[in-house]
Structures are given as structure tokens and as C-alpha cells.
Amino acid sequence: NAGVTQTPKFRVLKTGQSMTLLCAQDMNHEYMYWYRQDPGMGLRLIHYSVGEGTTAKGEVPDGYNVSRLKKQNFLLGLESAAPSQTSVYFCASTNPYALADADTQYFGPGTRLTVL
Amino acid sequence: LAKTTQPISMDSYEGQEVNITCSHNNIATNDYITWYQQFPSQGPRFIIQGYKTKVTNEVASLFIPADRKSSTLSLPRVSLSDTAVYYCLPTLSSGSARQLTFGSGTQLTVLP
Numbered sequence: 001n002a003g004v005t006q007t008p009k010f011r012v013l014k015t016g017q018s019m020t021l022l023c024a025q026d027m028n029h030e031y032m033y034w035y036r037q038d039p040g041m042g043l044r045l046i047h048y049s050v051g052e053g054t055t056a057k058g059e060v061p062d063g064y065n066v067s068r069l070k071k072q073n074f075l076l077g078l079e080s081a082a083p084s085q086t087s088v089y090f091c092a093s094t095n096p097y098a099l100a101d102a103d104t105q106y107f108g109p110g111t112r113l114t115v116l
Numbered sequence: 117l118a119k120t121t122q123p124i125s126m127d128s129y130e131g132q133e134v135n136i137t138c139s140h141n142n143i144a145t146n147d148y149i150t151w152y153q154q155f156p157s158q159g160p161r162f163i164i165q166g167y168k169t170k171v172t173n174e175v176a177s178l179f180i181p182a183d184r185k186s187s188t189l190s191l192p193r194v195s196l197s198d199t200a201v202y203y204c205l206p207t208l209s210s211g212s213a214r215q216l217t218f219g220s221g222t223q224l225t226v227l228p
Contacts (some may be wrong), residue, residue: 004159017184032198035218041220042218042219042221043160043203043218043219044218044219055201059217064177080146103130104150104162104165104207105152105160105162106162107158107159107160107161108159109158109159110157110158110159
């Protein structure tokens with residue numbers, strides 16, 4: 001049981017390039033989230049998904065797109081990277097129907113992205 | 117979205133008890149309070165969750181007064197390894213989708 005994994009761990013992009021971050025969870029969780037965390041700041045929600053095939057915007061969705069084609073995977077895409085998107089990206093998942101820890105978020109290790 | 121307020125930073129010494137208070141004036145009736153811990157270069161991890169009064173687990177206690185407008189995370193006998201950022205978060209008990217808003221958290225520094 002690996003929990004939540006993220007690929008890649010580090011990436012450097014040039015302005016205008018595109019890339020996709022992959023989040024995978026093996027806990028059969030319904031909900032998945034993408035956050036970004038800038039230095040010295042808390043986490044800000046980018047997009048989230050409440051089930052396979054559904055996504056919704058969070059607090060800071062501009063410049064990002066997401067897809068949830070399979071329940072266990074949640075992809076975050078940057079179509080045209082900008083230096084303002086330099087950040088650490090965290091993925092999380094929850095099981096909202098769990099009796100003991102409903103809505104407790106399980107986080108991945110993060111992806112450190114630098115856009116030059 | 118429910119908004120929380122926490123101290124930006126706290127210092128403590130090894131072996132002391134640390135209490136971190138979070139205010140959440142507009143918490144919803146169905147919300148629990150969840151606390152997370154984050155070490156540098158890692159994602160946050162769950163510490164403790166409660167609804168009212170007191171909850172205790174192997175690492176912490178959580179005190180929530182009757183009006184539920186605040187909560188206090190208590191860490192007994194902290195060690196250097198407890199140096200981290202701590203976040204409090206109103207959390208819906210189950211079912212509905214919601215946006216979970218992390219504030220800036222409290223940076224706890226444990227000194228030798």
C-alpha cells in the first residue's frame with residue numbers, strides 16, 4: 001500500500017513549455033485534490049475531483065487543467081508554464097465515507113516545479 | 117469557506133507542553149476540526165480530529181470549547197522532531213464535496 005504517489009519529484013521548465021503532473025492513490029479514495037504551496041505559505045487549492053470523470057475549480061485554478069479518467073489517478077496539466085507557477089505541488093486524497101477519518105486528507109510527497 | 121486564524125510562529129523548549137490555538141469563528145455546524153503537521157519538503161499529515169470537548173490520541177490532545185469558535189492543539193513534552201508547521205482546518209464530517217482551505221499555519225520551533 002503506497003498511499004499517494006506523485007510523479008515527477010522535481011522538474012525545471014522554460015516559460016511556455018507544457019507538462020503534466022501525475023498523482024496516483026491506491027486507497028480507493030473518491031476525492032482527490034491538487035494544491036500548490038509557495039515558500040512560507042499555506043496550501044492553496046487548485047482543482048479537485050469528487051469522482052472519476054468529474055473535476056471542479058478550487059481557489060487558484062487559472063493556468064491549470066486537470067483530468068480524472070481513472071479513479072486512482074488525478075492529472076494536473078500546465079499548458080503554457082509561467083514563472084509565477086514555480087511552486088511545490090501537492091496531491092491529496094480522501095475517503096469522505098469512511099467512518100473513522102472521513103475527509104482526512106492523505107498527501108503525496110510533492111513535486112517541486114521551477115519555471116525559468 | 118470557513119476561515120481560521122493561528123499564530124504565525126511559536127518557540128518552545130524540549131520537554132515542555134505546547135498549546136497552539138486556532139480560531140474559527142464561522143465554523144459550520146457539521147464541521148469537525150482537523151489538525152495537520154507538515155515537515156519541510158513533505159506533504160501535511162494528519163495529527164488529530166475532533167468535534168467537541170476533548171480528544172486524545174498517542175501524539176496529541178485536542179480541546180474544543182462548547183461554542184466551537186476555537187480549538188487548541190496540545191503537544192505534551194515536545195522534542196526537536198516536533199519542529200514543523202501546524203495547520204488547523206474545519207472539515208466536513210462526511211459526504212459532501214467541499215473546498216478545504218489551509219491557512220498559513222503555525223511554525224513551531226522546538227529548541228534544545
